[in-house]
Amino acid sequence: MTRLLVFDSGIGGLSVASEIRLALPAAEMIYVADDAGFPYGERSDDDLGVHVVELIGALIDVFTPDAVVIACNTASTLVLPPLRERFSIPFVGTVPAVKPAAEQTRSGLISVLATPGTMRRDYTRALIESHASHCAVRLVGSANLAPIAEAVMRGEPADDAAIATEIGPAFVEDGDRRTDSIVLACTHYPFLKADFVRLAPWPVEWIDPAPAIARRVVSVVGEGEGGETGGGLAYLTSGKVWPEPLVDVLGRMGLEPMSEPASG
Structure with a gap:
């Protein structure tokens, strides 16, 4: 076995x-x-x-x-x-699912929602350079979403205001273009996906690497x-x-x- x-x-x-x-x-x-x-x-x-x-x-x-x-x-x-x-x-x-996000985006605007550690790593930036150089990529480092996810998974209620504040910077408007793909670059985040969808300012693809x-x-x-x-x-x-x-x-x-x- x-x-x-x-x-x-x-x-x-x-x-x-x-x-x-x-x-x-x-x-x-x-x-x-x-x-x-x-x-x-x-x-x-x-x-x-x-x-x-x-x-x-x-x-x-x-x-x-x-x-x-x-x-x-x-x-x-x-x-x-x-x-x-x-x-x-x-x-x-x-590792952050930058490649599939870059392959499926239509607007060319994608975001990577990560922890501060993942966001600042050279590895993450190398992925973007290798697979998403044709896209505008915003790196969003949240120190709070993983603890929020842990609390929700332990049975505590979701804090809508806190979640909305954390995901807000991942949504970018550039003329008539909008972010259409967001990479969930922390394995805690899929447990908040329903909340992300509910609180998002517009619909996007949330990319789970699992x-x-x-x-x-x-x-x-x-x-x-x-x-x-x-x-x-x-x-x-x-x-x-x-x-x-x-x-x-x-x-x-x-x-x-x-x-x-x-x-x-």
């Missing part, structure tokens, strides 16, 4: 884990949310890089996965090279077997108890919520 380690700064990576479960129903999945280190978006590159590489190294020692999925844009744009140098197992990262990530995982580990859900475990690095709304989410993916740290 294929064992996958799916890692994120928090619980937003469950958007990726759910797509992987659909693509590989029989795989065993270990989901680790680094809530003890959350949020990543405003941490320095050096601090975050050392932290994530050491933590994932420890998780690999404990769980011996066949592949690791880093379901976090901020971490992926920073730590994939050192992880691939250190370990021989495959790593699948999460299905593409799941397809990449399949290409790396193979199709696997069908049948019943392969099961797995879900950890918070803090060792806190999973909130009840998330226990239901995990259950639908066949993941058992654990109440001790992943390295324990």
Whole structure:
């Protein structure tokens, strides 16, 4: 049985884990949310890089996965090279879906809605230069949307005013042209998509990278077997108890919520 380690700064990576479960129903999945280190978006590159590489190294020692999925844009744009140098197992990262946005836009105006860390990375700018040089791209770094998404996923009500304020800069008008594609460059954001759609000043395509990530995982580990859900475990690095709304989410993916740290 294929064992996958799916890692994120928090619980937003469950958007990726759910797509992987659909693509590989029989795989065993270990989901680790680094809530003890959350949020990543405003941490320095050096601090975050050392932290994530050491933590994932420890998780690999404990769980011996066949592949690791880093379901976090901020971490992926920073730590994939050192992880691939250190370990021989495959790593699948999460990077902003700039290419599909550039391919489908009609207005030529696209935005990348990200954390501040992802927004400022050279990797993100290189993606834009490589795949969207013919477009006008606005980078929008939000320090607040990931925490808002975490709160909503834990059962708290959405703060419409706060969400509208955060997404507002992603909507650009230039003469008779308007932004028509917005890249969700944080795996937390798909959990707010319904709110984004409801609060948007005009309709746009919201581009979620999770299905593409799941397809990449399949290409790396193979199709696997069908049948019943392969099961797995879900950890918070803090060792806190999973909130009840998330226990239901995990259950639908066949993941058992654990109440001790992943390295324990």
